Amino acid sequence: MEQLFFYIFAFAAVISAILVISVRNPVHSAFFLIVTFMQVAAIFILLRSPFLAAVQVFVYVGAVMVLFLFAVLVLDMGKETMKEHLHGQSIPAGVMAVILFLLMCYMVVKGRIVANPGSYGEAALVNNTEVIGRELYTRFIYPFEIVSLILLVALVGAIALVMQSKGKEQGK
Amino acid sequence: MIIPYLGVLIIVGLVGFMGVMSFFASFIMRPRNPYAEKLTPWECGMEPVGEANAGHFRVHYFIIAILFIVFDVETLFLFPWATLLTDKGLSGFIFIEMIVFVAILAIGFIYAWVKGALEWV
Amino acid sequence: MLTLTHYLILSFTLFSIGVAGVLLRRNIIIVLMSLELIFNSVNISLAAFSYFLRSLNGTVFVIFNITVAAAEVAIGLAILVTVYRARRTVNVDEIDELRG
Numbered sequence: 001m002e003q004l005f006f007y008i009f010a011f012a013a014v015i016s017a018i019l020v021i022s023v024r025n026p027v028h029s030a031f032f033l034i035v036t037f038m039q040v041a042a043i044f045i046l047l048r049s050p051f052l053a054a055v056q057v058f059v060y061v062g063a064v065m066v067l068f069l070f071a072v073l074v075l076d077m078g079k080e081t082m083k084e085h086l087h088g089q090s091i092p093a094g095v096m097a098v099i100l101f102l103l104m105c106y107m108v109v110k111g112r113i114v115a116n117p118g119s120y121g122e123a124a125l126v127n128n129t130e131v132i133g134r135e136l137y138t139r140f141i142y143p144f145e146i147v148s149l150i151l152l153v154a155l156v157g158a159i160a161l162v163m164q165s166k167g168k169e170q171g172k
Numbered sequence: 173m174i175i176p177y178l179g180v181l182i183i184v185g186l187v188g189f190m191g192v193m194s195f196f197a198s199f200i201m202r203p204r205n206p207y208a209e210k211l212t213p214w215e216c217g218m219e220p221v222g223e224a225n226a227g228h229f230r231v232h233y234f235i236i237a238i239l240f241i242v243f244d245v246e247t248l249f250l251f252p253w254a255t256l257l258t259d260k261g262l263s264g265f266i267f268i269e270m271i272v273f274v275a276i277l278a279i280g281f282i283y284a285w286v287k288g289a290l291e292w293v
Numbered sequence: 294m295l296t297l298t299h300y301l302i303l304s305f306t307l308f309s310i311g312v313a314g315v316l317l318r319r320n321i322i323i324v325l326m327s328l329e330l331i332f333n334s335v336n337i338s339l340a341a342f343s344y345f346l347r348s349l350n351g352t353v354f355v356i357f358n359i360t361v362a363a364a365e366v367a368i369g370l371a372i373l374v375t376v377y378r379a380r381r382t383v384n385v386d387e388i389d390e391l392r393g
Contacts, residue, residue, distance in 0.1 A: 021314030047344045063241040070237045071370045093316035101309035118348035133252025137266045148276040154364035155280035158371035
């Protein structure tokens, strides 16, 4: 039963991912990307981490895609998208992507895991958010605080870049 | 453990189905007699000039979205923190931890405020 | 029975599609969307390792990964908007000079 759901979600994710890179209009692309993100959230639930699924939905679908759609809105995409065409690089690039995929599949089928399994079985993951929080706020304090610096740099950098170009626009 | 999430899946499926069905039902039931005047975007207004996707929107929407994404990620870290606050042994420590986290992000917020990113003029 | 290999092959498929998108498309905003696909495929494989090895490190790493991806998108799209205002193009082939 679980296997059936896995195949449904995986198939939908792969199909919509292919559509993301093959449709011309960036807005359609963004909507197919939302479908892919929802399927990935479902895969996270199959992997027994509902917290990750919730985070996936509210960060990726809720915030990242809004940012992408606003970027499409602010830019003048109309003429640009229709002009786009494939070029000489495309055939070797496609072949390289396929070779990369086959190589990775070969490695994962041939490889085997030598690490010892830890203690977080399915029973330990029932209160998923609390279990993750306990790990996050004890063993991973320093990464957690550094992440706030990354977010600060991203916020300041993005605001500085966009406000600067906005000032230039008004000066004209 | 994942059986309760079947309900979430069913609701998502139902919502999608309802959305598609409401479009489809109005597609088959609507009267259809188009003429040139009716097909213009504003039937009793000005003729639209140029394309709608020609970037007439202000960059300000984008700045608000950047602020939203950063504080959305901050909320992500507040959820596991909130579930742990009932733990007596850990709560004082993680409370201070979160104060530091929020204070660092507040610097960015103050920067955006001083820079005028929040003003809609 | 679902094994680690199933999830890893799904992850690799999405990764290859993302790489193909970065290499094939010329529209820079779709290149950034393909980067998001790659981030997601990595998240799937981290979560799969975390589940099958019964360890929580992978899950915590996914949370940090999502955070970094959000920061990357904010900066990346801000640079994109700035470049667009200077050059009036979103074609990656035409954005090939460092001087603005």
